[in-house]
Amino acid sequence: MKFVKYGSLGIISIVVLAGLGIPLSPSPQGWLEFPIIPGLEDKARNLFFHVPMAWTSVLAFLVSTYFGFRYLRTKEIDYDLKSVSAAGLGLLFCILATVTGALWARFNWGSFWNWDPRQTSIFILLLIYGAYFALRSAIESEEKRASLSAVYSIIGGLTAPFFIFVMPRMMAGLHPGAKGDPSGKGPLFEAKMLAPNMRVLFYLSLIGFTLLFIWMLQMRIRTARLDYESSLEQS
Amino acid sequence: MSAFSSTVALFSKDVRSELRTRYALNALLMFVVTAVATILFALRSDVPSPTVLSGMYWVVVFFTAMSSLSRIFVSEEERGTTMTLQLVASPSTVYFGKLFFNTALTVSLTLAVTVLYTLVFSEFFIIRTASIFFVTVFLGSLGFASAATILAAIVAKANTRGTLYPVLSFPILIVLLMTVMNATARALEGEAFSEAMGDFQILVGYILAMTGGSYMLFDYVWKD
Numbered sequence: 001m002k003f004v005k006y007g008s009l010g011i012i013s014i015v016v017l018a019g020l021g022i023p024l025s026p027s028p029q030g031w032l033e034f035p036i037i038p039g040l041e042d043k044a045r046n047l048f049f050h051v052p053m054a055w056t057s058v059l060a061f062l063v064s065t066y067f068g069f070r071y072l073r074t075k076e077i078d079y080d081l082k083s084v085s086a087a088g089l090g091l092l093f094c095i096l097a098t099v100t101g102a103l104w105a106r107f108n109w110g111s112f113w114n115w116d117p118r119q120t121s122i123f124i125l126l127l128i129y130g131a132y133f134a135l136r137s138a139i140e141s142e143e144k145r146a147s148l149s150a151v152y153s154i155i156g157g158l159t160a161p162f163f164i165f166v167m168p169r170m171m172a173g174l175h176p177g178a179k180g181d182p183s184g185k186g187p188l189f190e191a192k193m194l195a196p197n198m199r200v201l202f203y204l205s206l207i208g209f210t211l212l213f214i215w216m217l218q219m220r221i222r223t224a225r226l227d228y229e230s231s232l233e234q235s
Numbered sequence: 236m237s238a239f240s241s242t243v244a245l246f247s248k249d250v251r252s253e254l255r256t257r258y259a260l261n262a263l264l265m266f267v268v269t270a271v272a273t274i275l276f277a278l279r280s281d282v283p284s285p286t287v288l289s290g291m292y293w294v295v296v297f298f299t300a301m302s303s304l305s306r307i308f309v310s311e312e313e314r315g316t317t318m319t320l321q322l323v324a325s326p327s328t329v330y331f332g333k334l335f336f337n338t339a340l341t342v343s344l345t346l347a348v349t350v351l352y353t354l355v356f357s358e359f360f361i362i363r364t365a366s367i368f369f370v371t372v373f374l375g376s377l378g379f380a381s382a383a384t385i386l387a388a389i390v391a392k393a394n395t396r397g398t399l400y401p402v403l404s405f406p407i408l409i410v411l412l413m414t415v416m417n418a419t420a421r422a423l424e425g426e427a428f429s430e431a432m433g434d435f436q437i438l439v440g441y442i443l444a445m446t447g448g449s450y451m452l453f454d455y456v457w458k459d
Contacts, residue, residue: 072455127406134402138393144459148389151452155385155407159441159450160408166437 004215011208018201019048028195035195046104048201052209053097057125060090060213065157068150078145081228085220086134087153089213091129096120128156186219239280241324245332249307250339259303259340265320266302267347270295275355283359288352293412295348296379301340303402304383307333308391313387321458330453334446341383363425367418371431374438375415381442385449388456407409411441 012173024042037044045141070076101119102112113119135152194202224227253259274291283291313318320329349372352360362368383404390400418434 015250016260124406124409127409129326131403131406134399136388137392138399140394145391147455148392151385151456152389154452155382155445155448158444159407159410161444162437162441167413168411 001215001218004211004218008208008215011204012212015048015201015205015208019045019205022197032197034198037194040108042106043108044198047198049102050097050100052205053093053100054122055206056209056213057090057093057097057122059210060086060093060217061125061129061153061157061218064090065150065153065186068153071146071150075141075143075147077146077228078225080142080150081148082217083146083153083223084181085217085224087129087132088220089216091126091133093209094122094126094129097231098126117163117167118212121167124159124163128153129190132156153172160173236457238325238328241328242331242335245324247337249336253336259306260343260389262349263303263340263344265298266299267295267344267351270298271348271351271355283356285359285423286416286420288356288360289416289422289423290420292348292352293375293416296345296375297408297412298401299344299348300379300383300402302451303344304337304340304380305387305390305397305400306388307337307384312391314415326454326457327450329457330384330388330450333387334380334449337380337384337387338377341379342373342411344394345376360423362422364422364431367426367431370435371415371422371438374417374435374442375411378411378415378438378442378445379408379431381445381449382411385445385453385456388453392456392459411438414438414441 023033024036026036028035034044064086065081067079067086071079071083101122105114105116105119106112109116122142132149132153136145136149139148247417274295311320324332353362386400386403386407390403393399414437418438420430421431422433
């Protein structure tokens with residue numbers, strides 16, 4: 001698993017260097033200049049960090065729910081260890097995405113928090129993670145804790161489609177590309193506002209953060225297993 | 236006994252044991268009165284807008300429901316009757332029996348809030364489109380009960396029953412809350428019935444997702 005470790009570190013270093021270092025230009029020539037997106041300018045660089053973080057937190061939630069589902073099917077405690085490890089990382093990335101998003105919003109929209117549909121969704125994702133860990137800490141029996149928290153994360157997952165498809169329809173959004181964005185003409189990707197080099201860097205960043213998640217997940221699962229074994233020995 | 240008649244039997248058992256003590260009903264009514272009185276004190280002589288009123292309406296419903304809907308499973312645990320119920324009835328029977336009881340409780344709760352609101356806010360709380368209002372209240376109650384029942388079953392197995400329930404429910408119920416608040420504001424503003432169709436579609440989708448999901452997951456919660 002050296003590939004995951006060095007791959008994620010390498011790719012994220014490239015993304016940090018290129019994402020912050022490549023200069024902006026009104027008429028980009030070649031691969032070493034980014035176009036100036038009206039209304040975003042230098043703030044567009046957050047795309048390479050904030051969006052992959054949000055993506056990873058949703059991915060972690062799905063992974064956690066999947067392992068929860070496997071636990072319910074097999075009743076093997078190892079799946080619960082995997083599920084809770086993924087949820088912990090999901091909470092971490094969720095906080096990172098919220099903070100980077102709020103900072104970006106401060107400079108782009110003028111205030112840290114505006115209850116944009118995406119901000120509302122990530123707030124609820126944070127609440128679900130919080131409730132998930134509160135529930136886990138309230139149950140002493142291991143099997144019960146594992147199955148009840150798995151059920152809760154699946155129930156939480158059932159509400160996700162409503163946030164993704166329903167909420168943006170109900171309220172006007174400010175996110176780049178959302179309906180309420182005055183400068184946007186549809187999503188950034190469809191409006192071809194991103195230069196090819198930005199796209200490549202963005203997808204590279206998605207891959208880098210996904211690999212980082214996998215690497216951290218493996219470490220967390222290993223420590224969770226060791227913790228579990230030592231707790232068995234003590235009792 | 237068929238699945239349906241045993242569900243009805245379980246439902247009527249819960250209704251009868253509730254009517255014997257009237258614990259949940261009384262607590263619910265007092266909670267509603269207290270909450271509405273607090274809103275009245277807070278508003279003093281201000282004129283609340285339809286949006287504020289519909290928001291307050293569902294805030295009262297949410298917290299009252301959170302104080303009483305978990306009892307349905309917690310009381311079984313406290314009385315030590317969970318085992319008996321596991322023996323005599325199948326999990327799906329238990330789930331639907333409890334779901335019907337919680338729906339009935341939420342419907343009576345919303346009715347109580349509606350009556351109280353029309354009495355104390357007689358000048359502002361005017362339901363201009365009754366069809367939207369009653370469909371919203373009915374679907375909203377059903378949605379509340381569908382999510383609250385499975386969460387009540389989860390909470391009944393945890394050690395800290397009272398405090399955890401609203402924490403677990405809020406993120407799950409927030410979609411429902413936003414939609415019903417939206418639709419209730421439409422009813423108070425007197426929009427046409429067709430304007431609220433989008434909201435009703437969301438509500439029906441939510442109820443189906445929650446009931447279906449709970450039905451499939453209930454086994455894992457119910458059986459220790």
